[in-house]
Amino acid sequence: MSPKLVEVGRHLNIELLTNTELVELNGKPGNFTAKVHQEPRFIDLDKCTSCGECAKVCPITCSNEYDEGLSERKAAFKKYPQAIPGAYGIDKRGTAPCKATCPAHVSIQGYIALINQGKYREALELFKQEHPFPGICGRVCHHPCEEICTRNDVDQPLAIRELHRFLADYERQQGDWYIPEVAESREEKVAIIGSGPAGLTTAYCLVRQGYQVTIYEKLPVTGGMMAVGIPEYRLPRDLLADEIQVIQKMGVEIKTGVTFGEDITLESLKKDGFSAVFLAIGLHGGRDLGVENEDAEGVLQGVDFLRDSALGKDVAIGEDVVVVGGGNVAIDVALTAKRKGAKNVTLICLEAREEMPAWQHEIEEALEGDIQIVNSYG
Structure with a gap:
């Protein structure tokens, strides 16, 4: 059969549609319309030379249906040696x-x-x-x-x-840092307000496409909530700096201590030649409880406490601390307070122990850190 397949594949008046299923056929012999559904092949038939290099480096192994499952093949494959067309294809079974x-x-x-x-x-x-x-x-x-x-x-x-x-x-x-390649530099300049995960990721994607990117950060440090919302014992600052530095080496400029609306404005950015502005200002505010005296002296917002602690500011908390909340932020506040010298830290939350929104390993770490947790209390 293979010689006939080769003949069909070379015939100028025959078009081979692979990965195709006939869905509907209308009309009569000699004058009909066919509706077909074609799945993507993912490899260009005109460019593939059937060298097989893609199959050699493909990391995915599948059962080979051509051999009735008796052997294995790669996801990049050619069904059998004499297959027509001779190009390879990629077997993608949806998104994982x-x-x-x-x-x-x-x-x-x-x-x-x-x-x-x-x-x-x-x-x-x-x-x-x-x-x-x-x-x-x-x-x-x-x-x-x-x-x-x-x-x-x-x-x-x-x-x-x-x-x-x-x-x-x-x-x-x-010690061999992977610096992704960037496209040829474009004329357009983009300003990003905020150097948190959203701002840095946007800069990362834009600079890879060749845009000139500058990030403006209000705080004296880069990283946003990664730097001032997540305690250092969970996210080492040297690791954070290293991964941000990769983005800088790709060509992104980061300016700290610059407040949008004061030091720079939309109009000033336009005058400086920026074509677009991306606002990645983050969510640095906590939520009020709506109870009496929650603004009294000694009552702190968890997010503010974590930020001031991360920036090295002197935060007076005393020896006895009560933390209200049962999420990961509450756990971080409790453990940070303990590290800042509090002797007795009690965490109070509405939820039962098994209903707490904090991760289980975070709860276990708090208990190991001598944090008293009072559940189902409010």
Whole structure:
């Protein structure tokens, strides 16, 4: 049959439609209309030389249906040696649940497959196609991907967060920082207000496309809530600085101590030649309880307390501290207060212990840190 297939493939009046299913056929012989549904091949038929290099480096292994499952093939494959057309194709079976759930849409299954093959550098590069902070998120991400991991159907999810934390730690140990390539420089300049995760990620994506990017930050430090909202014991400042520095090496300029509306305005940015402004001012405010005397002396907002502590300001808290709340911020406040010298720290929340919104390992760390937790109280 192969000679006939070759003849069909070379015939000038025959077009081969691969990955195609006939959906509807209307009309009569000699005068009809066919409606077809074609799945993408993901490899350009006109450019593929059938060299097979894509299959050699493909990290995904699948069961080979051509051999009735008796052998394996790669996701980039050619069905059999005499297949017509001779080009390779890529078998993509939808979007992995972990990738679909990830807010950054990182190719999780891809970088884990590369890690499995010992290709750590390639795994890091794949991660950074969508996300500039493998180390930071490897420590503080709430990892919704693990909740939806299909491995839960067997036993327990893969340690997705810890795996990209490993990639970041491996990069730091090697001392060979991966600096993503940037496109040819464009004339357009973009100003970003705020150097938190939103501002830095926007700058990262824009500079890769060749835009000239400048970030203006009100605080004396970069990182936004990553720097002043997450305690250093959870997110080391040297790690934060290293991953921000990669963005700077890509060509992003960061100016601290600049307040939008005072030091710079929209009009001044226009005069300086900026074509666009992205506001990434963050959410640095806490929520009021709506109870009497909550503005009394000695009552502090958790977010303000964490920020002032991170900036090295002297915050008077005394020896006995009560923290109201049962989330991760409340845990951070309690543990930070303990580190600042408070002898007795009590955390009070409305929720029962099993209903607390804080992560379980955070609750355990608080208990180990001699924090008294009072549940179902309000």
